[in-house]
Amino acid sequence: MTTLAATETHTVRVRLNGRAVEGRATPRMLLTDFLRHELHATGTHVGCEHGVCGACTIRIDGALARSCLAYAVQVDGATIETVESLAPERGRLSVLQTAFQRHHALQCGFCTAGILMSLDTLLGAEPDAGEDRIREVLAGHLCRCTGYQPIIRAALDAAARLREGDADA
Amino acid sequence: MLDACDHRSEDTLRVEDPPLLTGAGAFIDDLGTPPGTLHAAILRAPHAHALIEGIDVGEALTLPGVSAVLTGDDVRRLSRPLMVGVKAPIEAWPLAVGKVRYAGEPVAVVVAESRYVAEDALDLIHVSYRRLPPVMDPERALADDAPALHERLDSNLASERHFRYGDPEAAFARAAHEVAITVRYPRNAVTPIETYGVVAQYDPHEDAYDVLANFQGPFSIHAVLSRALDVPGNRLRLRTPPDSGGSFGIKQGVFPYIVLMALAARVAGAPVKWIEDRLEHLTASVSATNRVATLRAAVEADGRVTALDLDQIEDVGACLRAPEPATLYRMHGNYTGAYAIPNLAIRNRLVMTNKTPTGLNRGFGGPQMYFALERLMRRIALELGLDPLDVIRRNLIPADAFPYTTASGAQYDSGDYQTAVATALEDGGYAALLERREAARAEGRLYGIGLAAVVEPSVSNMGYLSTALTPEERAKAGPKNGAQAAATIDLDPTGAVSVQLDSVPQGQGHRTVAARLVADILGIDPNTVRVIAEFDTAKDAWSIAAGNYSSRFAAASVGAVKIAAERLRDRLARIAATQLNAPAEAVVFEDGRIFAEGNPDNAVPFARVASASHWAPGTLPDGMAEAIRETAFWTPPELAAPTPEDGINSSLCHAFIFDFCGIEIDRTTGQVHVDRYVTMHDCGRVLHAGMVEGQIRGAYANAIGATFYEEYAYGDDGAFLAGTFADYPVPTAMEVSDPLILHIETPSPVTPTGAKGVGEGNCMSTPVCLANGVADALGSEADLVLPLSPARLMPLIGGEEPQPPAGAAPRPEPASGGRTLTGSGSAQVAASPQDVWEMLLDPQTLKSIIPGCHAVEEVAPHIFRADVTLGVGPVKGRYIARVALRDLDPPNSVLLEGEVNGALGTGGGTGHVTLTPAEGGTTLAYRYEAEVGGKVASVGGRLLDGAAKIVIGQFFEALGRQAGGAKPGLLARLFGGRS
Ligand code: FES
Numbered sequence A: 001m002t003t004l005a006a007t008e009t010h011t012v013r014v015r016l017n018g019r020a021v022e023g024r025a026t027p028r029m030l031l032t033d034f035l036r037h038e039l040h041a042t043g044t045h046v047g048c049e050h051g052v053c054g055a056c057t058i059r060i061d062g063a064l065a066r067s068c069l070a071y072a073v074q075v076d077g078a079t080i081e082t083v084e085s086l087a088p089e090r091g092r093l094s095v096l097q098t099a100f101q102r103h104h105a106l107q108c109g110f111c112t113a114g115i116l117m118s119l120d121t122l123l124g125a126e127p128d129a130g131e132d133r134i135r136e137v138l139a140g141h142l143c144r145c146t147g148y149q150p151i152i153r154a155a156l157d158a159a160a161r162l163r164e165g166d167a168d169a
Numbered sequence B: 001m002l003d004a005c006d007h008r009s010e011d012t013l014r015v016e017d018p019p020l021l022t023g024a025g026a027f028i029d030d031l032g033t034p035p036g037t038l039h040a041a042i043l044r045a046p047h048a049h050a051l052i053e054g055i056d057v058g059e060a061l062t063l064p065g066v067s068a069v070l071t072g073d074d075v076r077r078l079s080r081p082l083m084v085g086v087k088a089p090i091e092a093w094p095l096a097v098g099k100v101r102y103a104g105e106p107v108a109v110v111v112a113e114s115r116y117v118a119e120d121a122l123d124l125i126h127v128s129y130r131r132l133p134p135v136m137d138p139e140r141a142l143a144d145d146a147p148a149l150h151e152r153l154d155s156n157l158a159s160e161r162h163f164r165y166g167d168p169e170a171a172f173a174r175a176a177h178e179v180a181i182t183v184r185y186p187r188n189a190v191t192p193i194e195t196y197g198v199v200a201q202y203d204p205h206e207d208a209y210d211v212l213a214n215f216q217g218p219f220s221i222h223a224v225l226s227r228a229l230d231v232p233g234n235r236l237r238l239r240t241p242p243d244s245g246g247s248f249g250i251k252q253g254v255f256p257y258i259v260l261m262a263l264a265a266r267v268a269g270a271p272v273k274w275i276e277d278r279l280e281h282l283t284a285s286v287s288a289t290n291r292v293a294t295l296r297a298a299v300e301a302d303g304r305v306t307a308l309d310l311d312q313i314e315d316v317g318a319c320l321r322a323p324e325p326a327t328l329y330r331m332h333g334n335y336t337g338a339y340a341i342p343n344l345a346i347r348n349r350l351v352m353t354n355k356t357p358t359g360l361n362r363g364f365g366g367p368q369m370y371f372a373l374e375r376l377m378r379r380i381a382l383e384l385g386l387d388p389l390d391v392i393r394r395n396l397i398p399a400d401a402f403p404y405t406t407a408s409g410a411q412y413d414s415g416d417y418q419t420a421v422a423t424a425l426e427d428g429g430y431a432a433l434l435e436r437r438e439a440a441r442a443e444g445r446l447y448g449i450g451l452a453a454v455v456e457p458s459v460s461n462m463g464y465l466s467t468a469l470t471p472e473e474r475a476k477a478g479p480k481n482g483a484q485a486a487a488t489i490d491l492d493p494t495g496a497v498s499v500q501l502d503s504v505p506q507g508q509g510h511r512t513v514a515a516r517l518v519a520d521i522l523g524i525d526p527n528t529v530r531v532i533a534e535f536d537t538a539k540d541a542w543s544i545a546a547g548n549y550s551s552r553f554a555a556a557s558v559g560a561v562k563i564a565a566e567r568l569r570d571r572l573a574r575i576a577a578t579q580l581n582a583p584a585e586a587v588v589f590e591d592g593r594i595f596a597e598g599n600p601d602n603a604v605p606f607a608r609v610a611s612a613s614h615w616a617p618g619t620l621p622d623g624m625a626e627a628i629r630e631t632a633f634w635t636p637p638e639l640a641a642p643t644p645e646d647g648i649n650s651s652l653c654h655a656f657i658f659d660f661c662g663i664e665i666d667r668t669t670g671q672v673h674v675d676r677y678v679t680m681h682d683c684g685r686v687l688h689a690g691m692v693e694g695q696i697r698g699a700y701a702n703a704i705g706a707t708f709y710e711e712y713a714y715g716d717d718g719a720f721l722a723g724t725f726a727d728y729p730v731p732t733a734m735e736v737s738d739p740l741i742l743h744i745e746t747p748s749p750v751t752p753t754g755a756k757g758v759g760e761g762n763c764m765s766t767p768v769c770l771a772n773g774v775a776d777a778l779g780s781e782a783d784l785v786l787p788l789s790p791a792r793l794m795p796l797i798g799g800e801e802p803q804p805p806a807g808a809a810p811r812p813e814p815a816s817g818g819r820t821l822t823g824s825g826s827a828q829v830a831a832s833p834q835d836v837w838e839m840l841l842d843p844q845t846l847k848s849i850i851p852g853c854h855a856v857e858e859v860a861p862h863i864f865r866a867d868v869t870l871g872v873g874p875v876k877g878r879y880i881a882r883v884a885l886r887d888l889d890p891p892n893s894v895l896l897e898g899e900v901n902g903a904l905g906t907g908g909g910t911g912h913v914t915l916t917p918a919e920g921g922t923t924l925a926y927r928y929e930a931e932v933g934g935k936v937a938s939v940g941g942r943l944l945d946g947a948a949k950i951v952i953g954q955f956f957e958a959l960g961r962q963a964g965g966a967k968p969g970l971l972a973r974l975f976g977g978r979s
């Protein structure tokens, strides 16, 4: 096991949204702070820093994780995907993102990054996910604005379109 | 009166969404900061009520990376107290000056190169407190012997006012019945997911502050801020970021931190950034008020209410801070709700307690008020043996009475409450719900139906707050009224259109609605209109009402946009008229072209006319001003100052809501299931159906939280008990049901668009509707207190609680504010009593034998200060202990009195130690009694006892070692010697 000096900064290399990047972090630097303030990927938001609100949800090596509960140095060498990776290209939106817009599934948009990551992962793994399953996954996130129902509608709509092979909404 | 217009944007996609969906939003913590920006962290009070006897920042300042530490002395030296809304000698500072009055109150600010270092430095600041008894209950706070929070006020009563409208005494004397209810409304808040953020700069040459903050308005607070910073308004530039992660009123409360960070930037000589964390936000940002209200109604035999008497005690927390007492007075015109009640008496008392100061929160006074009023209406029905629905219907303001003036002076602009109720019952399936209840009850299930009728005010009168002053005080202060809304529209040299709003949106889609409206008026594609929502007091047109609160956007800000767009269109029409050889009145704007009516083929492009004032001002029609920029201010004339009789039209628009629900309570768990919820809204003209629905759903979800889960709870010792999302459970998708939303539209005659506010209504109607459903299911009219948790409902369901199975461990004691620990024991030490005595009095020895001790210092004769790290179960933290030795009887006995303070908790207690000579050394006997409070106290009695045992054991073990080794075997007695 590597030991890291507490007071020194260390180089952390990750593959972030398909690009190899690196930054400096002390061992205690949270992954959220590293992503946002070192790598300037500010799409991932911080709502609680104690693992409840879900705003900071990202994928680490393909698995969903709360980035506020991880240290930057823990992800050295990992592949990381954040909300910035979801659109097929600049200026276009994914099927799920378009469904969010159509169904007013966001208001202030602060919780949205984490919710998109969870639902994108769900629909990728379980294309047939129904309302109950979506609700279950969504319950890992707090949203103060929407009352959740529009998010569920958006996810169901996106799931249906994805099943029909509509890649661009 | 302005014409209502029809600029609906039914299914417009929001322009706000694509950046937010792709991670390209621009929230305050996403934005770059000026070079050299430092970061702040705040040290907060561990006690609810204590004198600050000293703050030692020396060690913190020596930590590498720390630039400055700000304490109460600096704040007092560099600023003035925050304005207070009533005439009372209350000093409100953004940071404690001499005394802390609520747990979590800022005590010092550290400015350092990073947030991490700043937080490290917080641990190095040493504050000595002298604790005072906390005052937590608003009723007890009024008792004669209650300790006063503010020295210059000899009680905790900040203001008391009596109001009387009509002839309530006569109505009560005549009434067939009198029905009363007392309601205790708890503390909660629609805490947004994004916390507060401030970036502040100070320019010493101009003595000017420049602050970026996710503040939401009202910008009347700008005057409070510049006064506190002791600069004229033009020396405080306040800006907001393009995006804000929700507010719901709460982000008004960032304003004390604006002062604090502005001062920190001044002291540090560099820009300072501060982002609040969630613990800070829940503990100390802003809460809604808790209120104790006693309502009495004079009632006719048929259930009609002829008079209402309200006695309200409003708990505003530790100090009455602007814009309070707005929570109480915002609804002043509305205290008779949706009912035609001509006589009204009100007694309002504002009380201070050792809790976080209160402020704006979605619903703002409405949840507290309607919870009492609609519980009363139900109680009237039950006491008179009437159907609750009939009691509501009999009292509703008749449809032909609009515009209707309430007893306390509100002018209800429009409505048809009877049609709304009838439509809701019909379309919402009320008859079927009655059957459903009957069927459920026949099976022995606890099923109930609840009702609520609510008037939702919007567009606040800036003068309502002055109702808290007496007519004489008001006369002296000068009139306050109105609600200036502002909008600016610019035409640039390419003829493109930009709009500047004064509404500071937090996700409500204002930019989309405004773009649509302006595009409609100018006949252009909405996608070509750019709406700027970030706000800058140095460059934008604004007035004190600016901001995002009291649902003012649809009714007021949009109104100003409309006026500005129409003025610009009229001027462009005159320019085009000369080119088209047609009268200006006949000029049509359509599809990006301008033409004379009936002659669309001979058109000029919109952009050419729109840019003409830039390129060819000489060609403008004679005497016509240029068409480049138009700023419109709009204030509704209906919003007058309070009358000498205390009548006040507290808001411009009044929407109507009628809700009903079917709920079921699980007999075994006490959990409430919302089976059906119907909410009927008349919010005037609906400008954007999707966004209106979004507002209703959002408020409904917030109300589910307030009804069943959320409470800013305090222990009796003043400790705050809801500092994380685990302790303050915001509802998730699992808890929020899907309400049926219905509408009728009676357009407002007093707003330019006919729209009324819609964002807050369900925060007012839903908690009491659900509570009425719960009461109906229980068949009991017990006083219900929110949140309606299983723990609160189980005793009301009745039936014996099952005994735990034989042999099961006893139930843990219920969590409370503090815990008492007691214990005793003895140890054998291989040294003479005199030697042991000297060791106990020597700081160096103490340092080496106190477990987890970093330093011990004798601050005064026989008074020691120790810096220790203690772990109790999962809660490990650093504490400062102060121990005084009293009743010294060397070398026989001593009494220790101590106090321990840390971020995670506090403790205090006494210990008695006796030394008696024994064979081979000394027998040391001790007994102690301690009180523990704060976060640590929540870990549970057994853990605490265990931790105390271990720490004390380690102490004597070390003492024995130091003295040359305790006798083997004797130490073991330590662990068995406790009682
Ligand atoms: S910020 Fe990570 S879960 Fe809330």
Ligand code: FES
Pocket: A105, A106, A107, A108, A109, A110, A111, A112, A142, A143, A144, A145, A146, B193, B245, B246, B507
């Ligand atoms: S959209 Fe604002 S918190 Fe979810």
